[in-house]
Amino acid sequence: MMAALLRRLLIGATRFLVGGHARWVGTQPSHVQRIYFANHGSHLDTILLWAALPGELRRTTHPVAAADYWGATPSRRFVAREILNCVLIDRKKGSADPLEPVRAVLARGESIVIFPEGTRGTEPLPGPFKSGLFNLGRTFPEAELVPVYLDNLSRAFPKGAWLPAPISCSVRFGEPLRIGPEEEREAFLERARSAVIALSKPVPQG
Amino acid sequence: MDTRILVLFGGLIAILATASVVGYALSRRDATAEARATVANLNARVRAWWLMVAIFAVAFLLGKGVTLVLFALTSFYCLREFITLTPTRPADHRAVAAAFYLFIPLQYWLIWADWLSVFTIAIPVYAFLLLPVLAVLSGETQDFLQRTAKIQWGLMLTVYCISHAPALLLLDVPGHEGDNFLWLFFLIATVQLSDVLQYVFGKLFGRRKVAPRVSPSKTWEGLIGGGLSAMGIGAALFWITPFTPVEAAAMAFVIVLAGFCGGLVLSAIKRSLGAKDWGTMIEGHGGALDRMDSVTFAAPLFFHLTNYFFAT
Numbered sequence: 117m118m119a120a121l122l123r124r125l126l127i128g129a130t131r132f133l134v135g136g137h138a139r140w141v142g143t144q145p146s147h148v149q150r151i152y153f154a155n156h157g158s159h160l161d162t163i164l165l166w167a168a169l170p171g172e173l174r175r176t177t178h179p180v181a182a183a184d185y186w187g188a189t190p191s192r193r194f195v196a197r198e199i200l201n202c203v204l205i206d207r208k209k210g211s212a213d214p215l216e217p218v219r220a221v222l223a224r225g226e227s228i229v230i231f232p233e234g235t236r237g238t239e240p241l242p243g244p245f246k247s248g249l250f251n252l253g254r255t256f257p258e259a260e261l262v263p264v265y266l267d268n269l270s271r272a273f274p275k276g277a278w279l280p281a282p283i284s285c286s287v288r289f290g291e292p293l294r295i296g297p298e299e300e301r302e303a304f305l306e307r308a309r310s311a312v313i314a315l316s317k318p319v320p321q322g
Numbered sequence: 323m324d325t326r327i328l329v330l331f332g333g334l335i336a337i338l339a340t341a342s343v344v345g346y347a348l349s350r351r352d353a354t355a356e357a358r359a360t361v362a363n364l365n366a367r368v369r370a371w372w373l374m375v376a377i378f379a380v381a382f383l384l385g386k387g388v389t390l391v392l393f394a395l396t397s398f399y400c401l402r403e404f405i406t407l408t409p410t411r412p413a414d415h416r417a418v419a420a421a422f423y424l425f426i427p428l429q430y431w432l433i434w435a436d437w438l439s440v441f442t443i444a445i446p447v448y449a450f451l452l453l454p455v456l457a458v459l460s461g462e463t464q465d466f467l468q469r470t471a472k473i474q475w476g477l478m479l480t481v482y483c484i485s486h487a488p489a490l491l492l493l494d495v496p497g498h499e500g501d502n503f504l505w506l507f508f509l510i511a512t513v514q515l516s517d518v519l520q521y522v523f524g525k526l527f528g529r530r531k532v533a534p535r536v537s538p539s540k541t542w543e544g545l546i547g548g549g550l551s552a553m554g555i556g557a558a559l560f561w562i563t564p565f566t567p568v569e570a571a572a573m574a575f576v577i578v579l580a581g582f583c584g585g586l587v588l589s590a591i592k593r594s595l596g597a598k599d600w601g602t603m604i605e606g607h608g609g610a611l612d613r614m615d616s617v618t619f620a621a622p623l624f625f626h627l628t629n630y631f632f633a634t
Contacts, residue, residue, distance in 0.1 A: 271410055
């Protein structure tokens with residue numbers, strides 16, 4: 117109840133400040149199991165991408181979030197867990213398998229959102245991808261890998277800022293990828309990154 | 323309530339109802355794909371007009387505070403569109419945040435607080451000086467002048483200039499106390515009708531383009547036909563202003579001309595940024611700034627002329 121109300125508020129505030137309209141460029145919303153992967157420029161990314169999904173998909177879609185940020189204080193943990201349906205992962209080196217909780221979610225047949233750069237970049241275009249996306253894709257071959265580009269967020273809410281500037285952002289969903297049976301890790305990760313970059317080019321209006 | 327307001331809104335509703343009926347009839351007619359697209363665009367515009375008139379009516383009924391909030395939101399959306407299309411950098415974040423979170427509330431609060439002297443200088447002097455200071459703190463010097471100038475342009479146009487429309491509520495014209503909302507109505511109605519009529523005359527008779535490279539839809543036929551009709555409407559609305567019919571026509575003339583220049587200049591900015599519309603907020607109208615472009619230039623002129631010649 118409380119969480120539902122806060123969810124509406126959070127989505128409303130995000131829309132008011134940064135818009136975040138969904139542009140389904142290469143695919144349509146669907147209940148098929150999906151791994152959405154996107155460029156990462158700010159902490160708002162998680163909220164924005166998730167808010168751009170249709171309501172009924174949000175219930176079964178879990179953003180993957182870093183426990184060292186989203187789990188750091190009780191209020192953040194509340195937002196991450198109760199409002200955004202996040203899966204928190206421990207990205208510190210040395211822990212057994214940080215993606216274990218994510219696998220559990222995918223094994224239930226639900227969808228996830230990941231930011232394969234692993235950390236927030238400062239540039240509009242994403243940096244190299246980490247191998248988690250490839251590993252998850254291999255383990256769950258039936259899940260569609262959907263590239264997503266978040267436009268403008270790196271300037272709306274850059275690293276170090278404590279208030280987002282109202283700049284309209286858009287969330288572009290591209291055509292799903294599949295990992296080829298023979299495809300190497302590096303080749304796939306580069307292809308996935310190019311798919312996100314391709315979405316950053318302006319789409320024809322209409 | 324003032325019967326004049328009832329007459330005005332009654333008139334608007336009658337005009338829009340006619341437009342809706344005509345639009346509906348046109349949409350039922352078999353026509354070429356191009357004509358259908360024009361009619362669909364026209365109907366989308368009419369629907370957006372209904373919404374805008376409804377919002378305006380609520381603001382007028384509920385008074386100064388609500389009107390100021392409405393215009394502050396308009397500035398907010400226009401500035402958001404301007405900054406969105408302007409390639410600012412992450413290093414500009416502080417300056418951009420100050421423009422939104424400090425100067426929009428400040429500018430409209432100054433109208434609320436009846437503080438005309440500070441209202442006039444807050445943005446041109448203090449934002450002018452403060453914004454580059456905030457930007458320089460990030461230490462990024464590349465394109466510093468361009469980056470600073472872009473934010474200042476946006477703030478001046480979308481906040482400072484637009485705020486001159488509701489600033490009409492500050493003026494005291496002897497013998498016309500309490501009529502300020504009507505002058506605001508006069509300004510907005512003349513600007514918007516001038517835009518619409520120029521569009522209609524341009525579609526019907528447009529031949530010679532005024533500035534083909536800047537705005538292919540602006541023609542001399544549209545400007546003259548639409549401008550003269552808007553002046554006629556302005557003169558006919560003299561009874562809601564402190565002006566005589568001739569003065570009202572002259573004011574409408576200034577509004578038409580300034581509005582036209584505003585449309586042209588903002589169109590050039592838009593093109594230099596590589597976009598066709600400022601945004602997609604209002605169906606059929608592009609962005610908020612696509613509708614407010616004429617107001618940005620017309621509002622300060624109308625405010626100053628009214629203040630100088632009529633107010634005490």
